[in-house]
Amino acid sequence: MSVDVNAGSPGEAGVTEPPPPVAGSEPAGGHAGPARLSALVDTAVQAIATGTAERGGPAPAREPCALAEQVRDTMGEALPELGTGAEEALSCLTRMLAAGSVDPSDPACAAHLHCPPLAVAVAADLVSATLNPSLDSWDQAPAATTVETEVVAALAELAGYRPERAAGVLTGGGTESNLMGLGLARDAALRERAGVGPAYEGVSGPSCRMRVFCSAAAHFSVQRNAALLGLGEASVTAVPVDDRHRMDTAALCRALRRCEDAPAVIVATAGTTDLGAIDPLPEVAELANEHGAWLHTDAAYGGGALLSEGLAPLLDGIALSDSIALDLHKLGWQPIAAGVFLAGEGYAMEPLARRVAYLNPTDDELAGYDGLLGRSLRTTRRADAFKIAVTMRALGRRGLGELVDRCHALARYIATQIASHPALELAADPALTTVVFRYRAFGNSDRVNAALRRRLLRRGRAVVGRTELSGEVWLKLTLLHPGAARSDADALLNEIVIAGTEEDG
Ligand SMILES: Cc1ncc(COP(=O)(O)O)c(C=O)c1O
CATH class of the missing domain: 3.90.1150.10 (Aspartate Aminotransferase, domain 1)
Structure with a gap:
């Protein structure tokens, strides 16, 4: 059934009472929202069950072209002139998506670092979507600001950082966290060159001829991030790996010695994407210290091992890193996204800070209305920490x-x-x-x-x-x-x- 969403005449708007709400446009929150949302959640959940049953296994049994055609047929016009209403749209497209998805909750779906999210985390994510806090200013996320701060502190402590000194932020994933690590390493090198102390002031402009060292098995985002930061992919040296696919520290030492004229950042990997290899973190940290290099550890995958008493020792030495990437949408069973960037010393994140009139005026901040704008590469930002807090x-x-x-x-x-x-x-x-x-x-x-x-x-x-x-x-x-x-x-x-x-x- 089609619903005329254009009820009311535009000409009357503003003259008399506004027209009745557009069908399907009721908000999820507020006093009336939860009842409405609950009905729609039931619809969505039933459609997930129907679509999952139709699929019947871990993946849709279709060639890519046939699946794409089926999706297009179901969607019809993506932006029809007249809407079909919330129930129909949600039910129809959810069923289609479930039938056409690979399902990490099926044990035979085991290709990628693509985890089955826990029901409790998904339910918490619905809460974040409903209340829609945005972490860029306190007045958009009063409680969520503290939730994120506490989650970051707990994860920093888990990694062995001193929570009172460390800082961090929720990110879109390992790629973004690695970008932050490289970017802040570059800024720290610029700051050192300019001879300014921990408070980051007035350093901008000059490009930095920085060298990046990672193992040959490191994630491809290291190269792409170096390119994005203007360092160029050629700034990255892929250090050979040993027979356990871990960075060969003798080779790293030789490579560092060859490039002593430029500041260096070493990206260690704690859990390579394919073999889960963990670079020898204490030895890499020692070399970083010797050569005055920033050490970023990409623990996007292996960071989950910190949760296990038996496996955590594999990551011994991770706290010697200047910064760390963790991803709880991998070994953490969170719905995407649940990336975390951590810095052992909070002041390292200062280059990200901005004073923005509409978000964090000084007098608001002094009065305690202090948001997390200065931690992130983003402005608007979801409360991804909430589902992590609930799960933990x-x-x-x-x-x-x-x-x-x-x-x-x-x-x-x-x-x-x-x-x-x-x-x-x-x-x-x-x-x-x-x-x-x-x-x-x-x-x-x-x-x-x-x-x-x-x-x-x-x-x-x-x-x-x-x-x-x-x-x-x-x-x-x-x-x-x-x-x-x-x-x-x-x-x-x-x-x-x-x-x-x-x-x-
Ligand atoms: C070791 C490692 N680092 C970084 C990433 C990138 O993480 P994301 O896909 O969350 O950006 C991955 C992804 O698999 C990874 O395995």
């Missing part, structure tokens, strides 16, 4: 640590199954929760492994990752489903072997 309170460190341990244990189990399987070859023992392996093909291994992965996707049977090691195609399982059982893992490996046999045939 609900599960505690121990509960979250147990989820990490379960994923790690499953990765180790799968690795042993692969190692003893005649049709499969294991690349390396899992460091965290990823397992890299391949099907032992009689034919062209790269072609068979690439094709078997697409076959599983096309049939909607499994979502398996793919990467390259030494230029060869390997498969990857990223185990982030804490509820997945060994039998799920066995079934997934079985699917992979069947698809490999079919492709190799």
